[in-house]
Amino acid sequence: MGSCLETLPGIFGRGSALEPLGVIDIGSNSVRLVVYDGAVRAPTPIFNEKVLCGLGRTVATTGRLEDTAVERAITALLRFRAIARVLGVKNLRAIATAAVREASNGREFLARGEQASGTRIEVLSGEKEAQFAAQGIMMGFVDADGIAGDLGGGSLELIDLSKNRLNDAGTLPLGGLRLIDVTGDRIDKALELVDDALAGIPWIGQGKGRKFYAVGGTWRSLAKLHMEQANYPLRVMHGYSLPLREAIAFAEQIRRAKKLSGVRGIEEVSRQRREVLPYGALVLERLLRRLEPSEVVFSVFGIREGLVYGLLNEHERRKDPLLCFCEDYARLRSRSVEHAHELRAWTDALFQGPGPSETPEERRLRHAACLLSDIGWRAHPDYRGEQSLNVVAHSALGGLDHVGRIFLALSVYFRHTGPDEQGSDDLSSRLVAAVPRRTLKRARILGAAIRAAHMLSIGMPGVIDETPLSYEGGKLVLSIPKAYASLDGERLRRRFQTLAALLDFPPEVRLLR
Secondary structure: OEOOOOOOOOOOOOOOOOOOEEEEEEOOOEEEEEEEOOOOOOOOEEEEEEEEOOOOOOHHHHOOOOHHHHHHHHHHHHHHHHHHHHOOOOEEEEEEOHHHHHOOOHHHHHHHHHHHHOOOEEEOOHHHHHHHHHHHHHHHOOOOEEEEEEEOOOOEEEEEEEOOEEEEEEEEOOOHHHHHHHHOOOHHHHHHHHHHHHHOOOOHHHHOOOEEEEEOHHHHHHHHHHHHHHOOOOOOOOOOEEEHHHHHHHHHHHHHOOOHHHOOOHHHOOHHHHOOHHHHHHHHHHHHHHHOOOEEEEEOOOHHHHHHHHHOOHHHHOEOHHHHHHHHHHHHHOOOHHHHHHHHHHHHHHHOOOOOOOOHHHHHHHHHHHHHOOOOOOOOHHHHHHHHHHHHHOOOOOOOOHHHHHHHHHHHHHHHHOOOOOOOOHHHHHHHHHOOHHHHHHHHHHHHHHHHHHHHHOOOOOOHHHOOEEEEOOEEEEEEOHHHHHHOOHHHHHHHHHHHHHHOOOEEEEEOO
8 A cells, every 4th residue: 555645735734636625414313514624545524513403213104304304404504504614615515315315305405405505415325325335444444344334314334345346235224213213113123124124135144254344323322332331441433343242242232221321331422312322233233143244343434434535536545544644643743754754764673683573564553653753742741641642542543443543652652751651641551451462562662762763863854864773793783873973872872772672682882983
């Protein structure tokens, strides 16, 4: 996958012919506006607002969008148009899904909606919804392989994707609001409807042993609830994963709960979302029993991001979403992105024989950590580690799982605090305990290496690329040419000794003549 080195200054920090880009998503439950800084590989939302209108609440039984829901949606679209104007949105796209597609008064709503929003509204077919959902997964993950499911208020879209190829797809009338409507809010009746609908997907067995990517606000709420009950250290939905059996058991627990008010952590879920939560849990449980995937991976990237992905050219699509984000963030927050790139090359030498081995994915994460390593330099020295950890752990990163996210956060944390730090605050100590020992050791090594590099280069480019690391004669050697000999000193040597000790090699600082 290509790197991300081409960025230009723009209104929001980088340039694009389409920036800023707005997407209005008119769903069966919510109407939302998201404004991104551009149509790029790792778009950053600069504004995000939703209004839970419930357009699809009674479409299944009455065939119409409710009048009160329509008025709420039109009011929201008027506000979204004004927001887009204030933000200088150059390209405003609007899409509508199952409720508008199926309602007898959908055309009437579209006419009013287009007038209110000031832009054309594209009504997506079920197949197009599934395609956008899959493209959203492709935007948020690298080489995604599995079944993606996007659960809305009116429908469930399923699509099989392998790497960058879209395969079988289907849409089912299993949205939470629809199930409440057609069953009279009887979840026992909904169970049979869900099983019958899923039985009509002939290719559903293709999900066995692969990942299931869960998209949609209801399923994200389930993930949030599980995090709360598990006392999970992060509250980041994207990339959060559960093994199959644990996901089924948890979904069944929520589906069978007699009163959600008694469920631990339910206060973390919005009141408007709670009514559909048991139905979302039911659909997830029954779907997982048929799919038998290896795990469930939750995604915050969905049809809106899929629409943006569809606007990208092939060159942009091939870029790495994680490295693109880190590159942009380094340009905005660090003293020198050039120095960050030098760190990537400088630390490459540590992970070559006879040093510790690393997989291609571990190398990629190390390079991302180098790009983020100096984003906290403006903070007070006593709090740089803690603040950097918080920022990285909770950033809108794509293209990695939670173990990778924690590795990045801890690497930058140890870069400021020193690799021997065990975690001085609640978050850092919990993250230290949340990753495998190999990952933690790599974060300590990288943090120590970056500490030594900054002591040598003072964070400026043009120094460490002239002072290479190497393994020679059973030692870890830092070679300093005569032009930089004056940068040698006690603090540099202490930091270099710490790095060498973590690698189990004697240190040697070699001053070249």
